[in-house]
Amino acid sequence: MDLIITLFLSAVSGNVITPDETELFAEEGSNVTLSCSYSSADYLYWYRQYPGSFLLLVDEYSTKSEPDLRLYSKATKQIKRVDLLISSAAVSDSALYYCALQPTVTGNTRTLYKNLIHSIASGLHKCVS
Known part of the structure; x- marks a missing residue:
């Protein structure tokens, strides 16, 4: 399975989140x-979107509390990085992955829209097989 990560930069009120690779x-x-980062x-939020489908929340992480070890995302506060860990990657993991600073909504299966109340700063991870 090949994973291709595409970079999108965005900023909201001085806050920025970007993919590391x-x-x-x-x-x-x-x-x-x-x-x-x-x-x-x-x-911090991780979303996944399959082709022609809706954007789904994969995980939410609070930097104000300790991580729940049952979840598969983790943040390193000292270097301001959040990771999404995918164990035993499968073809079914091929999707668009988004990291976000605010809750995000989508009203269209082809185009992603920002939540107008909570603007998003996001990084896009595009994973294809």
Whole structure:
């Protein structure tokens, strides 16, 4: 399985979140880590979108509390980075992955829209097989 990461930059009120890598390749069955760096955040969100489908919340992480070990995202506060860990990557993991600083909504299966109440600063991870 090849994972391709595409970089989108965005900023909201001085807060920025960006993917750490612009391209990543992984084999099926391997462990994959998608990482985003952020300038400041209380909460961090990971979303996944399959082609022609809705944007789904994969995980939420609060930088104000300790991580729940049942979840597969983690943040390193000292270096302001949040990771999404995918164990035993499968073809079914091929999707668009977003890291965000604010909750995000989408009203269209082809185009992503920002939540007008909570603007988003996001990084895009595009994973294709």
